Amino acid sequence: MxxxxxxxxxxxxxxxxxxxxxxxWDILKHRKIFWISFALLIMFLVMAAFPSLFTSKSPxxxxxxxxxxxxxxxxxxxxxxxxRDVFARTIYGARTSIIVGVLATVGTxxxxxxxxxxxxxxxxxxxxLLSRIxxxxxxxxxxLGAIIILGSVAPVQSNPGKTMIMTVVIVVLAVLGWPVLAxxxxxxxxxxxxxxxxxxxxxxxxxxxxxxxxxxLPNSLAPxxxxxxxxxxSYIGAEATLSLLGIGLRTPVISWGIAIADHTRYIRxxxxxxxxxxxxxxxxxxxxxxxxxxxxxxxxxxxR
Amino acid sequence: xxxxxxxxxxxxxxxxGALLEVDNLHVEFHTRAGVAKAVNGVTYSVNAGETLxxxxxxxxGKSVTAQTIMGILDMPPGKIANGEIRFRGTDLxxxxxxxxxxxxxxxxxxxxxxxxxxxxxxxxxxxxxxxxFRIHRGMSRADAKKKAIELMDRVRIPAAKERVSDxxxxxxxxxxxxxxxxxxxxxxxxxxxxxxxxxxxxVTVQAQIMELLAELQRESNMGLILITHDLGVVADVADKIxxxxxxxxxxxxxxxxxxxxxxxPYAKGLLESIPRVDLKGQELYAIKGMPPNLLDMPTGCxxxxxxxxxxxxxxxxxxxxxxxxxxxxxxxxxxxxVLDGDAQ
Amino acid sequence: xxxxxxxxxxxxxxxxxxxxxxxxYMVWQLPGDPFAARCGQRPCPDAYINAMRAEFGLDQxxxxxxxxxxxxxxxxxxxxxxxxxxxxxxxxxxxxxTVRLGLMAVAIEAVIGIVAGVLSGLKRGGFLDNxxxxxxxxxxxxxxxxxxxxxxxxxxxxxxxIKPTVSDGAPFVExxxxxxxxxxxxxxxxARLTRTSIIENRRSDYVRTAIxxxxxxxxxxxxxxxxxxxIPALTFIGTEVGSLMxxxxxxxxxxxxxxxxxxxxxxxxxxxFTIVVPIASLLVLVYLLANLLVDLLYGVLDPRxxxx
Numbered sequence: 001m002x003x004x005x006x007x008x009x010x011x012x013x014x015x016x017x018x019x020x021x022x023x024x025w026d027i028l029k030h031r032k033i034f035w036i037s038f039a040l041l042i043m044f045l046v047m048a049a050f051p052s053l054f055t056s057k058s059p060x061x062x063x064x065x066x067x068x069x070x071x072x073x074x075x076x077x078x079x080x081x082x083x084r085d086v087f088a089r090t091i092y093g094a095r096t097s098i099i100v101g102v103l104a105t106v107g108t109x110x111x112x113x114x115x116x117x118x119x120x121x122x123x124x125x126x127x128x129l130l131s132r133i134x135x136x137x138x139x140x141x142x143x144l145g146a147i148i149i150l151g152s153v154a155p156v157q158s159n160p161g162k163t164m165i166m167t168v169v170i171v172v173l174a175v176l177g178w179p180v181l182a183x184x185x186x187x188x189x190x191x192x193x194x195x196x197x198x199x200x201x202x203x204x205x206x207x208x209x210x211x212x213x214x215x216x217l218p219n220s221l222a223p224x225x226x227x228x229x230x231x232x233x234s235y236i237g238a239e240a241t242l243s244l245l246g247i248g249l250r251t252p253v254i255s256w257g258i259a260i261a262d263h264t265r266y267i268r269x270x271x272x273x274x275x276x277x278x279x280x281x282x283x284x285x286x287x288x289x290x291x292x293x294x295x296x297x298x299x300x301x302x303x304r
Numbered sequence: 305x306x307x308x309x310x311x312x313x314x315x316x317x318x319x320x321g322a323l324l325e326v327d328n329l330h331v332e333f334h335t336r337a338g339v340a341k342a343v344n345g346v347t348y349s350v351n352a353g354e355t356l357x358x359x360x361x362x363x364x365g366k367s368v369t370a371q372t373i374m375g376i377l378d379m380p381p382g383k384i385a386n387g388e389i390r391f392r393g394t395d396l397x398x399x400x401x402x403x404x405x406x407x408x409x410x411x412x413x414x415x416x417x418x419x420x421x422x423x424x425x426x427x428x429x430x431x432x433x434x435x436x437f438r439i440h441r442g443m444s445r446a447d448a449k450k451k452a453i454e455l456m457d458r459v460r461i462p463a464a465k466e467r468v469s470d471x472x473x474x475x476x477x478x479x480x481x482x483x484x485x486x487x488x489x490x491x492x493x494x495x496x497x498x499x500x501x502x503x504x505x506x507v508t509v510q511a512q513i514m515e516l517l518a519e520l521q522r523e524s525n526m527g528l529i530l531i532t533h534d535l536g537v538v539a540d541v542a543d544k545i546x547x548x549x550x551x552x553x554x555x556x557x558x559x560x561x562x563x564x565x566x567x568x569p570y571a572k573g574l575l576e577s578i579p580r581v582d583l584k585g586q587e588l589y590a591i592k593g594m595p596p597n598l599l600d601m602p603t604g605c606x607x608x609x610x611x612x613x614x615x616x617x618x619x620x621x622x623x624x625x626x627x628x629x630x631x632x633x634x635x636x637x638x639x640x641x642v643l644d645g646d647a648q
Numbered sequence: 649x650x651x652x653x654x655x656x657x658x659x660x661x662x663x664x665x666x667x668x669x670x671x672x673y674m675v676w677q678l679p680g681d682p683f684a685a686r687c688g689q690r691p692c693p694d695a696y697i698n699a700m701r702a703e704f705g706l707d708q709x710x711x712x713x714x715x716x717x718x719x720x721x722x723x724x725x726x727x728x729x730x731x732x733x734x735x736x737x738x739x740x741x742x743x744x745x746t747v748r749l750g751l752m753a754v755a756i757e758a759v760i761g762i763v764a765g766v767l768s769g770l771k772r773g774g775f776l777d778n779x780x781x782x783x784x785x786x787x788x789x790x791x792x793x794x795x796x797x798x799x800x801x802x803x804x805x806x807x808x809x810i811k812p813t814v815s816d817g818a819p820f821v822e823x824x825x826x827x828x829x830x831x832x833x834x835x836x837x838x839a840r841l842t843r844t845s846i847i848e849n850r851r852s853d854y855v856r857t858a859i860x861x862x863x864x865x866x867x868x869x870x871x872x873x874x875x876x877x878x879i880p881a882l883t884f885i886g887t888e889v890g891s892l893m894x895x896x897x898x899x900x901x902x903x904x905x906x907x908x909x910x911x912x913x914x915x916x917x918x919x920x921f922t923i924v925v926p927i928a929s930l931l932v933l934v935y936l937l938a939n940l941l942v943d944l945l946y947g948v949l950d951p952r953x954x955x956x
Contacts (some may be wrong), residue, residue: 141894
C-alpha cells in the first residue's frame with residue numbers, strides 16, 4: 001500500500017524479460033561487500049594454487065636456532081617453534097585449507113543434494129525415512145561426531161599419510177554435514193514440484209531424470225549455491241578445529257589449523273606463531289561467508 | 305441527504321470550519337528509481353455525521369492521503385512536501401509527536417482493509433481492544449476487559465464474553481473486521497477513516513459491515529471517510545464523493561450528482577463500467593489503458609492517455625479543479641462536454 | 649497439547665535409539681582398532697588387545713553389544729573406563745560445570761544477541777546497525793577456538809584482566825569470558841535473526857495498527873513489535889542448546905575447565921572411548937529434549953500454531 005511504485009511499474013520496464021541471475025548480478029555489481037570478498041577470494045585461490053608467488057622461502061626449512069623469534073623485516077611473521085618461517089607456512093597453508101573446504105562442500109552438496117532430491121521427488125515413505133535418518137545425523141552434535149569418527153579411524157597418536165588423512169577429514173565433514181543440505185534441496189524441489197510448468201512437463205511424459213535435471217535442479221540451484229559458499233567457509237573453520245583437537249590433519253600436512261594447534265601452549269611467549277595463521281584462517285572464512293551472504297541478499301529482494 | 309455548508313454543524317468545539325480538512329496536501333516517495341508524487345495537492349473535508357467517499361484505483365493516492373492524516377505513513381521513503389491537515393482547526397502536521405499521538409484513537413481512528421494482518425496475531429482480540437482503554441484512559445485490566453466485551457457486543461460478535469480471549473486467526477473474516485471496528489470506535493473518535501474496509505470480504509459480509517458502519521455513525525455522529533475503489537459500495541452510504549486519479553482529486557461532488565451526471569471522464573468511465581441489470585446483454589464499458597506510472601506521470605492531465613475527450617490542450621496543460629456549482633468541482637478542461645455527454 | 653507432548657516424546661525414542669546406535673557403531677565398529685593406540689607408538693601385543701576386546705564385549709555381534717549398552721544405561725550403570733574409574737562418578741563431577749557454562753552462554757547469547765538485533769533492526773542503515781552487522785559478520789567468521797585463544801591472549805596475557813585459565817571448581821566470574829566465547833557464534837546468529845524479523849515486522853500491518861491506536865512508540869516497539877520478532881530468535885536459541893553443549897569441548901579445552909568437554913578432550917587424547925559413548929548419548933538427549941521443548945514453547949509464543 002505504501003509503495004506506490006509497485007502498481008504502475010509494468011509499462012516502464014516493458015523490455016525483454018530479465019532472469020533472476022541478471023537481476024542478482026545488477027544488484028551485486030553495486031555492492032562493495034561483494035567486490036571486497038571477490039577480490040579476497042581471488043587472492044586466496046591464487047595463494048593456494050601458486051604459493052611461490054607470495055614467498056620465496058620454503059615452508060619446510062627449519063633453523064632451530066631461530067625458534068619462536070618474533071616478526072622482523074627478515075621474516076614478517078617471525079619464526080615458529082621449529083624455527084620455520086611463519087609467513088611461508090601461512091601462505092602454503094592456504095592450499096590445504098581451501099582444498100579440504102571445497103572438496104568437503106562438494107561432497108556435502110552431492111550427498112545432501114541427492115538425498116534431498118530423491119526424498120522430495122519420491123515422497124511418501126522414502127521421504128519420511130530419509131528425513132528421519134537426516135534427523136539422526138543432525139542429532140549427533142558436529143564436533144562430537146567428528147571426534148568419534150576421526151578418533152576411531154585415525155587415532156590421535158597415529159601417523160596416517162597426507163592424502164589419507166585429508167580424505168578422511170573431507171569424508172567426515174561431508175557425512176556429518178549432509179542433512180542440512182538435504183533439507184534445503186528437498187524444500188526447493190518440493191516447492192518447484194508443484195509449479196505448473198513441472199506438472200506440465202510430467203503430463204507431457206517427461207521421465208524422472210529429465211524432470212529432475214531440466215526443471216527441478218536449476219530452481220534449487222540458488223539456495224544451494226549460497227549455502228555451499230558459506231559452507232566452504234565454515235568447513236575451513238571446522239577443519240582447523242579438528243586439527244586443533246589433534247584428530248584432524250596433522251604434520252607433515254601444512255595447514256593453518258595445525259600451525260595454531262602446535263603453538264597454543266606458547267601463547268604467552270610467542271603468540272605470533274599462532275595469531276598470524278589464525279588471522280589468515282579467519283579472513284579466509286570471512287571471505288566465503290561474506291561472498292555467500294552478498295549473493296543471498298541480492299537473490300532475496302525481501303531483505304534489501 | 306446532508307447539506308454541505310461552509311460552517312460546521314459540529315456541536316463540539318467552537319471552530320467554524322469543517323471537522324477535518326485536508327488542504328493542498330502533497331506527499332512524495334523517494335525511491336531509488338526516482339521521486340514518486342503519490343499525492344498532488346489533495347483537498348477535502350469531512351464534517352460530523354457526514355460520510356465522504358474517496359474513490360480511486362490503487363496508486364491513486366487515496367490510501368496515502370489517509371495514512372498521512374493518521375500519521376502512519378512510512379517516512380522515509382514517504383515525505384510530506386506541502387499542505388495542511390486541520391483537525392478542529394489545528395494543523396496536525398505541525399503538532400509535536402506526543403500531541404499527535406493523543407489525536408490517534410481519540411480524535412481520529414482508522415480501520416484497515418485486511419483485519420487478519422492488521423490485528424496483532426499473538427494477542428487475544430479482547431486484549432487488543434482493551435489496550436485502548438488501558439493506555440488512553442488508564443483503566444485497570446478488568447475494567448478494560450469489560451469494556452472490550454461491551455464493544456464486541458456492540459459490533460454484534462456472537463458470544464462476545466466467551467470469545468474475548470480468542471486470537472484473531474480463530475475468527476472469520478467478517479468477524480475480524482468487526483473486531484477491528486470495535487477497536488477503532490472504542491474511544492468514540494470524531495472521525496473514522498475506513499480504508500477499503502470490505503475489499504477482503506465476501507459480498508454478503510460486505511453489506512453487513514457497511515450497514516454496521518452506517519449504524520455506528522448514526523449513533524455517534526462521527527465523520528466517516530470511506531476509502532474504496534468500489535463505486536457500488538459508495539452509493540448507499542456516502543454523502544459526498546471525491547474521485548482521485550494519479551494523486552489528484554479529479555471530481556468533487558454530492559453523491560447523487562455524481563451518479564446522475566459525472567463531470568470528469570474518469571468518473572464517467574467508472575460509472576459506466578458498473579454492471580447494470582437494465583443494460584444486461586450489452587457490452588460492459590472498460591476504461592482503456594493502464595493507471596499512470598507515478599515515477600513518470602503523463603504531461604498535462606494525468607488521465608489524457610486514457611481519455612475519450614482528449615484534446616491537444618490536455619497533453620500540455622494541467623487542468624485546475626473547475627468549480628461547477630457550489631462545492632462541485634471537476635479537474636477536466638472539458639467538463640461541460642463531459643456533463644453534456646458527447647465524446648469527441 | 650498434553651497429548652501432543654506425549655506423542656512427540658514417544659517419537660523421540662526411535663531417534664534416540666538410532667542416534668545412540670550410530671554412536672556405538674562409530675566408536676567400536678569403524679575400521680581402526682580402538683585399542684591399537686593404547687601402547688604408544690609400538691603396536692600392542694595381541695594378547696592385550698584380545699583381553700581388552702573380551703572385557704568390553706567387542707568380540708560379540710554389534711547388536712548384542714548395543715543391547716548391553718542399553719541395559720546398562722537404563723540401570724544407570726555406565727561402566728568404568730580403561731583405567732577402571734567409574735564413568736558415572738566422572739560425569740557427576742563434570743556435568744554440573746558444563747551445565748553452568750552452557751546456561752551462562754545461553755543467557756549471554758539471548759541477552760546480547762536480542763538487544764543487538766533489536767537495536768540494529770530499529771535503526772536500520774544507521775551507524776549502530778553497521779557496527780553490529782560488521783561485528784556479527786566477524787563473529788560468524790571467527791572459528792570458536794580463534795575467538796577463545798584471541799580473548800585469552802588479549803584479556804589474559806596482554807591486558808591481564810582475567811586469568812588465562814579457569815581454576816578448579818569453575819567460579820562464576822571466571823566463567824564469563826569462556827561462556828562468551830562459547831556463545832559467540834550463536835550470539836551472532838541470534839542478533840541477525842532478531843534484526844531480520846524486526847525489519848520485516850516493522851512494516852507489518854499490525855504495527856501500523858498499533859501506531860494508529862495512539863500507542864506510544866515505546867509500547868508499539870516494546871510490546872507489539874518485540875513479542876512477534878522474538879519468536880524466531882528464541883526458537884533458534886532453544887534448538888541450538890544441544891550443539892552449544894558439545895561446542896563446550898573446545899572452550900573447556902582452551903580455558904582448562906573440568907567440564908564434560910575437558911573430560912572428552914582428555915579421553916580423546918588418551919584414546920579412551922568408554923566415556924565418549926555416554927557423553928555423546930547424554931548430549932544427544934539434551935539436544936532432542938531441547939528441540940521438543942522449543943516445539944512446545946513455540947505454541948505458547950505463537951498462538952497460530954496448533955497441535956494436532
